[in-house]
Amino acid sequence: MIRPFLIALAALALSGRPITPPLRAALPLAQLEDYRRPAGTRVADTLNASFSIREVRWRPEGASGAELSAFAFVEDGKLGKVPGPLLRAPAGTTMRVTLHNTLGVQLIVFGLHDRAAGRGMDSVTLAPGAHVTVAFLASTAGTYYYWARVRPTVQHPTAPVPDDWPSGEKGEGPLVGALVVDAAGTVPPRGERILLISRWLDDDDARVHHDPAFRMMINGASWPHTERLGYTVGDTVRWRIINANAAAHPLHLHGFYFTVTARGDGQLDTLYADGQQRRVVTELLPLNGTMAMTWVPERPGNWLFHCHLVRHMALVQSIAPRIAPRGGSDESAHTASSVHHAEENMAGLVMGVQVTPRAGATAARALALASGRNPGAPAVRSLRVVATQRANVFGSSPGHSFVWQRGSVAPARDSMQFPGSTLVLHRGEPTAITVVNGLSSPLAVHWHGMEIESWFDGVGGWSGAGRSVRPPIAPGDSFVVRLTAARAGTFIYHTHDEAGSELSTGLYGALIVEEPNAPRDTTRDHVIVMGILGHAATGSLAINGRTDGAPLTLSPGTHRLRFVSIPVDEQIRVAFLRDSTVQRWRSLATDGAELPAAQQVQSAARRTVSAGQTFDVEVMIPADAPANYALRFTTVWYPTDVRGAQPAPVLRVPIVVREP
Ligand SMILES: [Cu+2]
Known part of the structure; x- marks a missing residue:
């Protein structure tokens, strides 16, 4: 029920063995950079800053947490921080940055250049011990970054850390800093925050030299120690x-x-x-x-x-x-x-x-309302959803599903349907959804995209307010979620238990909100749930629970297609084809929100989505002649090394055109 790499990691964790080699105590301890204050000093139209590139250690998991080491940009005269300092000034400022390479190896620094249209990338090479001053006009407002590498032979046109780079990353993930250019004559909006995502890998340590061993961080920290x-x-x-x-x-x-x-x-x-x-x-x-x-x-x-x-x-x-x-x-x-x-x-x-x-x-x-002490408006409609589990559905592993209980008889605790039942709510109607946990483990259910009170949002141990937070639903227990859908649209509900195996073994479904007293015409309005079935690392893309490309039947005319994307770690490229030619469709909604009229436009009928996205489009099936229409779903696996060099799998769902 748990993926092999998780087992490996868990074994490592339980052994208590540190995953990183002991750090040299002499390394300076860097703090977390929160990007509230820019580096350097401004004199007239020039920003002067002075950075040294040093090896530091820092603690992404809090003051008493594990230490990692990495190279970092450190502002001279200041405490070291990870990631690197913020260069920020209004457009028209000359940024004058002095760099000192304190490492014993050659460095290449990227990104310290103007972003005027048509201008290419610049880099500057620093020999060991070198001091170099880079000066450039920051002409163009925007959000950018700068970074450095110690391996001069590696090509990396835009990527600080290329995915296909087999080695050479050690310590360089955090060797990056934010560069923000405000519009000319403006100051940063009060309270604006910058969140920089970087990753870290010790590729000298065989135990962590595998993609899942990358440690992802926001402003140098990892949950729950992020700000x-x-x-x-x-x-x-x-x-x-x-x-x-x-x-x-x-x-x-x-x-x-x-x-x-x-x-x-x-x-x-x-x-x-x-x-x-x-x-x-x-x-x-x-x-x-x-x-x-x-x-x-x-x-x-x-x-x-x-x-x-x-x-x-x-x-x-x-x-x-x-x-x-x-x-x-x-x-x-x-x-x-x-x-x-x-x-x-x-x-x-x-x-x-x-x-x-x-x-x-x-x-x-x-x-x-946020803390559950007031459950909200009395429900005028009640639904009951049972989370079910059955042994040996995926090899020796259990399957899971959400089954909407219709009538008074509860579904069998081991009934299975993929994906989970499509729940239908009505806009503006106070609704109570009783979630019954028929699993052998705690369950939290997230109502993805719903503008809901925190208490019902479904993050076990977090949703709520102040000291009043909801634990997950214990096995055999149930929980009543109160919500009033604010808008009609296409949403998702799914497990928020973060192990991944429950999601890929079926705990997801579509949540459709209809206009009151206007039920969807399901001959013209179709829900297409794209999820994974099987273990996350070995499962397959399933369209409405089918991995075999079961056809979709449409009559001539226009149809609304509601795509619900809830894979585990994948991206899905969706296309609507006639033979092998991409057709056109009209975008209607994204993530449940109707698009403004100006965005409800025709475009090439293809789109790439990942986990937690929905989109609605209108397609037209002409009545003229028989044709081979289909939906094509290409799964882009991440990370690629899990599947080796396999080509991206393509699932083709034929569209059978039939008069109603
Ligand atoms: Cu991510």
């Missing part, structure tokens, strides 16, 4: 995200939509005009990508912003052994029903966001 960001209801939250890392991350915000206002690749940053901005709950940030995002917390409580790849947020990301064995031989021992569930079961790319109510007459009620 807790605090806001008040109604604040405008502004984040810049820098993915200085050779893996793509579907970044998901719980409870609220966010607006993507800019996207870049480290070289070119594109600020979206109002009409191009997208409201999403998950943004797939490509490797080396950057984005600017803004959102407004509307409900108090504890929320998460995290990478939705299980591999980047599960215990495999922890650096030091974290969990004392609780007895028992399976991994359920690691998921004890406790308020520490979230801290113990996640690691890596997870940020905690804590929202307090705005002072005033409604504050007490808002807090009571």
Whole structure:
């Protein structure tokens, strides 16, 4: 029930053996960089900064946590920090950066150059001991970064850490810093935060020389030691995200939509005009990508912003052994029903966001709703969903599913259906969903994309407010989730137990919100759930629970297709074809939110998504002549080494055209 590499890691963890060689005590201890203050001093239109590249040690898992060592940019006269210092100034500033290579090897520094359109990348080579001053005009507003490498022969046009790089990364993942250019004549928006994702690998240590051994970090830290960001209801939250890392991350915000206002690749940053901005709950940030995002917390409580790849947020990301064995031989021992569930079961790319109510007459009620003391409006509709488990469904491993109980008879505790039942709610209708945990392990269910109270958000040991947090649902127990869907659209519900095996063995389903008194015409409106069935590392893409490309029947005319993407660690390239030619479709909605009219446009019918994304499109099947229509799903495995050099699997779902 647990993937081989997890077993290996767990064995390593339980042995208590440190995964890193002892560090030289002489290395200076660096702190975590929170990117609140820029480096250097500004004199007129020039920013002067002076950095040394040094080897440091730092603690991504808190002051008493494990130490890692890496090379880092350290601002002269300041404490060392990981990642490197922030270079920030308004457009039109000349950045004048003096670099000192204190390492005994040659260095190449990238990214310290202007980003004016059409300008290429520059690099500067530093011999051991060299001092070099780089001066460049920062002409173009945007979110960028700079980095350095010690292996001069390796080609890496944009990637700080290429995925196909077999070695040479040791200590270099954190050798990166943020570079932000504000619009000319402006100052940084108050409270804006910069989150830089980097990774670390000791490739001299055979035990961790495997992709899952990469340790992913945000501003140098790993959950639960990432910074807790605090806001008040109604604040405008502004984040810049820098993915200085050779893996793509579907970044998901719980409870609220966010607006993507800019996207870049480290070289070119594109600020979206109002009409191009997208409201999403998950943004797939490509490797080396950057984005600017803004959102407004509307409900108090504890929320998460995290990478939705299980591999980047599960215990495999922890650096030091974290969990004392609780007895028992399976991994359920690691998921004890406790308020520490979230801290113990996640690691890596997870940020905690804590929202307090705005002072005033409604504050007490808002807090009571967030912490479960006030369950909210009385339900006018009740659903019952049973999480089921059956032995030996995937080889010797159990399968899991969510079964919507219709009528008074509970489904058998071992009934299986893939994917889980599509739940249908009605916009604006207060609803109670009783979740029955028929599993042998604790269960937390996340209502992905729903604008819900924190208490019901489904992160065991985290959802709630203040000291009132929800533990996961114990085996055999049940929990009543109260929610009122704010909008009609396409959403997801799935296990938030972070081991990964429950998700890939069936604990996911679509959640459709209909307009009140306007049931969908299911001959014209279709849900297409894309998930994994089997073990995460060996499972296959299943479309509506089928791995064999079972056909979809459509009548001539227009149809709404609701794609629900809930794989484990994969990306899925979706295309709508006639023969092998990509057709066109019209985009209608993303992550459950209807697109503004200006974005409901025809485009080539293909899209790449990862875990935790939905999109609705309209396709047209002409009545003219028989034709070979199909949906094509290409699975992009991550990491590639798990599947070796296998080509990306393609699943073709034929569309049978039939008159109604
Ligand atoms: Cu990720």
